[in-house]
Amino acid sequence: MNEWELDFLRRIVQLDTNSTEQKNYVECSEIIKSYCEEAGLSVEIFDPNHDGRHQPNVVATLDVGADKTVLLCTHYDVVPAGDVDAWTYPPFDVTVKEDRVYGRGVTDDKGNVVAAVSAAKELIKRGTSKVNLKILISPNEEIGGIWGIDYLVNGPPAIRGDFAVVVDSGPNYISIGASGILAGTITVHGTQGHAGYPFAFNNAIHLSIPLLNSLMEFIDLRRKVTSELPAPPGSPYQNLWGRFSITMFHSGTKTNIIPGTADISFDCRLIPEEDPDTIAGDLEKFVAEITSDVGIETELNYITKAKGWSSDPENPLTKIFVSAVHEVVSPDLPVAADLGGNDGHYFTRVGIPTACYGTIADDTNFHGIDEFMRFSDYEKVKNTLIRFAEMCE
Numbered sequence: 279m280n281e282w283e284l285d286f287l288r289r290i291v292q293l294d295t296n297s298t299e300q301k302n303y304v305e306c307s308e309i310i311k312s313y314c315e316e317a318g319l320s321v322e323i324f325d326p327n328h329d330g331r332h333q334p335n336v337v338a339t340l341d342v343g344a345d346k347t348v349l350l351c352t353h354y355d356v357v358p359a360g361d362v363d364a365w366t367y368p369p370f371d372v373t374v375k376e377d378r379v380y381g382r383g384v385t386d387d388k389g390n391v392v393a394a395v396s397a398a399k400e401l402i403k404r405g406t407s408k409v410n411l412k413i414l415i416s417p418n419e420e421i422g423g424i425w426g427i428d429y430l431v432n433g434p435p436a437i438r439g440d441f442a443v444v445v446d447s448g449p450n451y452i453s454i455g456a457s458g459i460l461a462g463t464i465t466v467h468g469t470q471g472h473a474g475y476p477f478a479f480n481n482a483i484h485l486s487i488p489l490l491n492s493l494m495e496f497i498d499l500r501r502k503v504t505s506e507l508p509a510p511p512g513s514p515y516q517n518l519w520g521r522f523s524i525t526m527f528h529s530g531t532k533t534n535i536i537p538g539t540a541d542i543s544f545d546c547r548l549i550p551e552e553d554p555d556t557i558a559g560d561l562e563k564f565v566a567e568i569t570s571d572v573g574i575e576t577e578l579n580y581i582t583k584a585k586g587w588s589s590d591p592e593n594p595l596t597k598i599f600v601s602a603v604h605e606v607v608s609p610d611l612p613v614a615a616d617l618g619g620n621d622g623h624y625f626t627r628v629g630i631p632t633a634c635y636g637t638i639a640d641d642t643n644f645h646g647i648d649e650f651m652r653f654s655d656y657e658k659v660k661n662t663l664i665r666f667a668e669m670c671e
């Protein structure tokens with residue numbers, strides 16, 4: 279990182295822009311705007327000003343008169359610092375130690391904001407970009423993107439491009455997809471009563487046991503579902519697969535009371551090819567069968583239903599992006615789909631092929647204490663973005 283880049287990073291990390299409180303957004307967007315302008319980009323601010331709250335989205339454009347436009351998607355909000363006293367370094371400043379820079383948001387995603395702007399600055403200096411660039415720098419990513427990237431793509435700004443890079447991801451593989459999610463709660467109904475009279479009541483915990491047992495079979499059923507897309511490095515299977523976990527079990531209030539209800543919560547991860555409603559139907563059928571077999575009464579409610587996404591690995595721009603990473607970083611870097619979710623769906627849903635690449639390595643404590651970014655990863659991301667823009671035709 280040169281001095282300009284580190285100053286840019288420092289100034290935006292010094293502002294606590296956590297999206298829980300949504301503070302310092304205006305100040306942060308103004309600093310970003312001034313650095314983008316210094317880099318030679320033209321800047322527009324799209325502020326939905328919803329409910330009298332400022333949520334400025336910065337869009338910085340490099341127009342080289344090319345046919346194609348590439349979107350670089352980043353965000354300037356962060357998660358709260360948490361227990362500030364637990365940090366070794368001050369969260370709202372940058373501390374440089376050898377190959378690392380510490381601070382809240384340095385890697386998620388403020389370092390990536392700087393990498394994208396700095397890549398554009400270098401391309402302007404060289405005059406070598408073969409594509410127009412639009413850098414999207416939004417708030418509210420950490421709370422789902424509402425009035426942030428969602429507003430830019432689906433709201434009045436209706437930003438479009440021929441390809442999107444979500445610069446909010448890891449440096450050790452190129453992601454071209456992410457898992458969907460189906461999560462909710464199965465409530466088992468029994469009857470509540472005095473524990474001295476167990477014969478008189480239906481214990482909801484006891485009734486849950488056969489259901490929990492059978493749900494273990496659903497885990498096996500889900501595991502047999504396999505995506506066309508590879509799983510990330512370190513996964514137990516080569517391709518992305520369906521997952522089901524029982525994540526919470528709540529029942530009972532006192533040792534001497536027979537519980538009347540039990541809540542079994544689950545998290546089901548879908549491969550990008552799956553439709554959440556179809557899998558919800560499978561699960562409902564599965565639960566209904568057990569329910570009638572063992573003669574219990576249940577109710578199923580969902581809290582999250584979201585489809586995954588994927589981009590065609592054979593898309594010409596996807597292929598060029600992969601070549602750029604391979605040239606800059608390593609020819610062995612794998613292409614995979616994420617086990618979790620990410621923001622790529624905003625673009626693929628409106629037909630824009632998307633890849634994700636960024637500085638957020640697994641061990642960088644993002645969202646945790648002592649978040650850091652490696653300068654070597656920063657250079658990988660910046661140089662990849664530069665090479666990609668130079669290689670596009």
Ligand SMILES: [Zn+2]
Nearest residue numbers: 386387419446
């Ligand atoms: Zn992020």
